[in-house]
Amino acid sequence: MVDDRWWRGMDAVVAERIGGNGRVLDIGCGDGGFVERLCAQGIDAIGVDPRAPVHPRLIAEVVEDVGAIGEFDAVSAVMALHHTKLDVVVAAIRRLLRPGGRLFVYEFAWEVYDARAEAWLAAHDSSAGDNSVARWRLKHTGLHTGVAVRTALATALELREESERPYLARMLGIAELEAEEQAVDRRRRTTRDRPVVRRPAPKWSGRRNRSSRVTDSARCGCRS
Numbered sequence: 001m002v003d004d005r006w007w008r009g010m011d012a013v014v015a016e017r018i019g020g021n022g023r024v025l026d027i028g029c030g031d032g033g034f035v036e037r038l039c040a041q042g043i044d045a046i047g048v049d050p051r052a053p054v055h056p057r058l059i060a061e062v063v064e065d066v067g068a069i070g071e072f073d074a075v076s077a078v079m080a081l082h083h084t085k086l087d088v089v090v091a092a093i094r095r096l097l098r099p100g101g102r103l104f105v106y107e108f109a110w111e112v113y114d115a116r117a118e119a120w121l122a123a124h125d126s127s128a129g130d131n132s133v134a135r136w137r138l139k140h141t142g143l144h145t146g147v148a149v150r151t152a153l154a155t156a157l158e159l160r161e162e163s164e165r166p167y168l169a170r171m172l173g174i175a176e177l178e179a180e181e182q183a184v185d186r187r188r189r190t191t192r193d194r195p196v197v198r199r200p201a202p203k204w205s206g207r208r209n210r211s212s213r214v215t216d217s218a219r220c221g222c223r224s
């Protein structure tokens, strides 16, 4: 079965924004599931990823080394940019987008993973995995942070739209939890970032507003 956890719903967004017959390049396409989904909507999509399987619509290379493949109406990158050499990949994106073309990015900010997210996972992750903040940070050190990805993109391209959405339920692969995670986040917003899980005051002091959310945080989706 195709693992659509990261790009689920994004095909509709891309199709709506560029129309049904644009040309799209998916960077870090993995097994090509997103490319296939776009093609099913009538979009002329191809993917690039050094780990791509043999497929007529997939190029098994890093995007910065890819040869002449023309320009695209849109480029997408789903959970891919935090792994890349950001400066060269952003330059490649600029080269590959036609003037006025659009970039669609789904990324995560692993640096905001905190005790609150850890507590949410403790309640919902049935695996024996170590979801402690310390382990999380250790595991992700070396990947670009969400802030670094956003900054690199914002300096090279005009930022048009941005939204935050739940991450952990998708990471667990439990779609039914997404609504609950979203509700927790909505409550956080309406209660002015009051943490759901109360911990001794010193642990929260000065960090609550920035990091007490359960969304857009946590570990990388890659199993590598």
Ligand SMILES: C[S@@+](CC[C@H](N)C(=O)[O-])C[C@H]1O[C@@H](n2cnc3c(N)ncnc32)[C@H](O)[C@@H]1O
Binding pocket: 003, 006, 007, 027, 028, 029, 030, 031, 048, 049, 050, 051, 061, 062, 063, 064, 077, 078, 079, 080, 083, 084, 085, 089, 221, 222
């Ligand atoms: C977490 S996986 C995401 C796969 C897919 N987008 C998905 O949503 O299932 C990140 C992918 O980015 C690819 N990648 C990393 N650096 C890349 C680069 N410079 N150019 C193209 N792909 C790259 C990796 O090989 C990996 O398959």
